Structures are given as structure tokens and as C-alpha cells.
Amino acid sequence: MQSFLPIAYFQNQFVPFGEAKISIATHALHYGTGALGGLRGIPHPQDSQQILLFRLDRHCQRLSNSARFLHYDLPADKIQSVIVEFVKRNQPTASFYIRPFVYTSGLGIAPRLHSIEKDLFVYGLELQDYLSAEGVSCRISSWYRQEDRSMPLRGKISAAYITSALAKTEAAESGFDEAILLNSQGKVSEASGMNIFIVRNERLITPGFDQDILEGITRDSVIKIASDLGIETIERPVDRTELLIADEVFLCGTAAKIVPVKTLENYQLSRQNTVTRKLQEKLIAITEGREPKYQDWVYSIAIS
The missing domain is CATH 3.20.10.10 (D-amino Acid Aminotransferase, subunit A, domain 2)
Structure with missing residues (x-):
């Protein structure tokens, strides 16, 4: 069973993971009008008071670029500030994975990218090897x-x-x-x-x-x-x-x-x-x- 980090970022605020819920009418759910990111983090092997994220700036820039395809202006530094605060609030103690996601959050039924709300959410889960390192x-x-x-x-x-x-x-x-x-x-x-x-x-x-x-x-x-x-x-x-x-x-x-x-x-x-x-x-x-x-x-x- 997957172990999710306790705090998520949803609708511009940090909330318990279980309270971060979208409507069944959410536009992106029906049309795939979202873009995802994914980055890894680990507690520092020699300093338990430090969390290390791999190539955070590149991941944030790529998600910002992806958002542009959705007609969503979301600066990379905004994504980075949310992710840093997300990590501070969760204080993970094992290897973990962060999933930021930008999406059309409105409830319209027409497949479009104009005249519809967009948003960002972030959640995370503990994650060791996704595939066997042996092959x-x-x-x-x-x-x-x-x-x-x-x-x-x-x-x-x-x-x-x-x-x-x-x-x-x-x-x-x-x-x-x-x-x-x-x-x-x-x-x-x-x-x-x-x-x-x-x-x-x-x-x-x-x-x-x-x-x-x-x-x-x-x-x-x-x-x-x-x-x-x-x-x-x-x-x-x-x-x-x-x-x-x-x-x-x-x-x-x-x-x-x-x-x-x-x-x-x-x-x-x-x-x-x-x-x-x-x-x-x-x-x-x-x-x-x-x-x-x-x-x-x-x-x-x-x-x-």
C-alpha cells in the first residue's frame, strides 16, 4: 500500500492530503488537459535536518513550460516556492516522490483551453525503487x-x-x-x-x-x-x-x-x-x- 505524505497543496493552500479533492465534473478529468511533474527527494544521509531534492530548478521550469501548452502562465519560481514549503511542512523521513500537477480546474464540458480556470496541486508519497536496480x-x-x-x-x-x-x-x-x-x-x-x-x-x-x-x-x-x-x-x-x-x-x-x-x-x-x-x-x-x-x-x- 502506498504511503502518501500527510500534507498536500490544493487550491492555493496547504491541507491534509485526505481533504484535497476535486469534483467529478473537473474539466481535466474528462479531457486530459493537465500536465504533470515528478521529482525525487531524500533525507540527507548524514544530516537528518536536511532534505535533498534532485534538480529542482529544472523540474520546475519543465512544468512551467508544460503549463504554457495549457495556456496557463505559471512561473517556475512560483512552483519552486510551493514545493519547498510543501517539503518543509511534510518533513519526510524516507525517500519520496513529489507530484506537482497543473490542470484545467473549471467544471465546463467543452474541450478547450481558453476561458477556463487552471490550477496547481502538489502531493507526495514515499517511494523506493520504481523498478529493480538489478535490471x-x-x-x-x-x-x-x-x-x-x-x-x-x-x-x-x-x-x-x-x-x-x-x-x-x-x-x-x-x-x-x-x-x-x-x-x-x-x-x-x-x-x-x-x-x-x-x-x-x-x-x-x-x-x-x-x-x-x-x-x-x-x-x-x-x-x-x-x-x-x-x-x-x-x-x-x-x-x-x-x-x-x-x-x-x-x-x-x-x-x-x-x-x-x-x-x-x-x-x-x-x-x-x-x-x-x-x-x-x-x-x-x-x-x-x-x-x-x-x-x-x-x-x-x-x-x-
Whole structure:
């Protein structure tokens, strides 16, 4: 059973989580006219009076950008101030996940973005590993990733996640942990809620933004970390067959962090994962505040 943090932010105030309720007539519930964010936090391993949030500024900016697709002017610094106060009020004692959500909060029935109220809510829950850090099994989904010309994929628009849900359930009911989606050109795009990388000849290869992927913050972090480790990253189209001959394959995202892919359908993939493990270890060290070089990626909040 999920353990939710006790305080939520709802309708411009902090309230007990159980009191944060929307109407069944809420516009976003019917039309998917919302945009979500998600970021991780942990109590500082050496200081219980400090909470560490990973790349808070980037997460707030991306949600602000997503809100613009909904015709909602919500500055990133406003989102950040709400999240900081949210953490102070909840004082979490274990690894947790924060879900900020912007949405059309009015009760109208016409599918539109003009002349309707918008709002922001924030809640959180305790969260350890979303997927096994030791690795996952994947299948190629029969569902295809949407195209940017039909949906703003650079925003985390809630309506887009129907495809993720279909793909994830298809994978689970087929006996796999996760799904990998192709785009409309038949190239590898991403997993149900994560970006994907392969390793070939000690270089990272990942689909670029022209492959209808989400502009992942963990993806961006992996590329920067790899560069600092002397590992080149190439952004280009990836064929599904290339996954089968790669030296390593891994997924990355805020909830999942970095997770190696062990099997793809009926194919066993490499179990060495030398590069993947190196990136995993570095990312964990950064999020725990043990890497001074990346201190600007970790936002520290003092709690009493």
C-alpha cells in the first residue's frame, strides 16, 4: 500500500492530503488537459535536518513550460516556492516522490483551453525503487509513441500517458516488466515513462528529440555525467534490432533512476553493464550530495 505524505497543496493552500479533492465534473478529468511533474527527494544521509531534492530548478521550469501548452502562465519560481514549503511542512523521513500537477480546474464540458480556470496541486508519497536496480525485462510494444505534430510531446501532458498505460499493461500481462515504444517511423523512441540508452563500443547512443521523446531531466543528467567521465554520447535514430546487439541497454527516468535491461522479448542481453553501473553509482552519489562538482543539481531544504 502506498504511503502518501500527510500534507498536500490544493487550491492555493496547504491541507491534509485526505481533504484535497476535486469534483467529478473537473474539466481535466474528462479531457486530459493537465500536465504533470515528478521529482525525487531524500533525507540527507548524514544530516537528518536536511532534505535533498534532485534538480529542482529544472523540474520546475519543465512544468512551467508544460503549463504554457495549457495556456496557463505559471512561473517556475512560483512552483519552486510551493514545493519547498510543501517539503518543509511534510518533513519526510524516507525517500519520496513529489507530484506537482497543473490542470484545467473549471467544471465546463467543452474541450478547450481558453476561458477556463487552471490550477496547481502538489502531493507526495514515499517511494523506493520504481523498478529493480538489478535490471528489467522488456518487450516491444504494439502501441506507438505519439508524434509531436499531433500532441506537444515536449510537455508532460497527462493525455499522452494513455499510450504509456496501454504499453505498460500490455507488457505486464505478457510477462514483462516494461515496454519499449517505437515511433511512427518504426525507430526506438522511449519506454512507458523513461528514456532509453544503448552502449556500443563504450559510447552512449540515445534517440534524439526528433524521435518524439520526452526531454527527460534524468536523460540530460546522464549525458552530462557521461561526458565528465569521458564517455561520448551520440543522439541519433535507433533501430529495434540495434537493441539486440548493443553491449548494454538501460532505461532512465526520475522514478526509475537508471535501470539496465536484462532481456528484450526472448533475447538475453548483456549482463556486464559496466558503463551502466558506473553511471548508476555516480547518479546515486550526486543525489546523496556526495559529489561537490554537482552541488548545483541538489537543492537542500532545512527542516526543524
